[in-house]
Amino acid sequence: MKKCLNCGFDNKNENAFCCSCGSTDFSEPFGTNDIAAPAQPVPIMPPPPPISAPRPSEPKKPFGFFDVLTILGFVASLVGMICIWVVLEPLAVISSLLGFLKGSRSKGIAAAGIVIAVIAFIIRLFFSLYDNNVIGKWAVEGIFR
Ligand SMILES: [Zn+2]
Structure with a gap:
């Protein structure tokens, strides 16, 4: 869907003109027409290895x-x-x-x-x-x- 910026009517994405007022000013498409991929569960990343962890390295x-x-x-x-x-x-x-x-x-x-x-x-x-x-x-x- 995309909302007409002139009258606020919700138009289909493929519409070139607003079905209500004929304006060509639309908001960015949103809603059901561009079905976003369902939110993937964020894979649990292993904690990154400490970059400069002070290791008990004897010689230093x-x-x-x-x-x-x-x-x-x-x-x-x-x-x-x-x-x-x-x-x-x-x-x-x-x-x-x-x-x-x-x-x-x-x-x-x-x-x-x-x-x-x-x-x-x-x-x-x-x-x-x-x-x-x-x-x-x-x-x-x-x-x-
Ligand atoms: Zn309109």
Whole structure:
């Protein structure tokens, strides 16, 4: 349909003149003659992949203070197994823990440093107590026999 702009009569689309007043001024066609395709349900698009999502890509982050601490803690945990464990292993636990919590890189090393330091500390403490007869001989023999 198209509406006559002169009198408002609704004419067929193919009409060259208004059936009511003869005018040739019509509105744009509308209504039943141009049956629009029924509204298609909009296909649910998967959300577009984030363009610049900050990925936790390790290499791009700066090597910060706590990462250095992580490395130092890891080294301390290893060295502490050999000497001055009383000082080094607790330091290793602390620095590795800080590195694990606050560092942006090398969390694996930090976790390893914590585990190594704790285990080394317990073992050295155990043998130290044993050497000083705090722990009885039965304890060691019970474990290693
Ligand atoms: Zn008309």
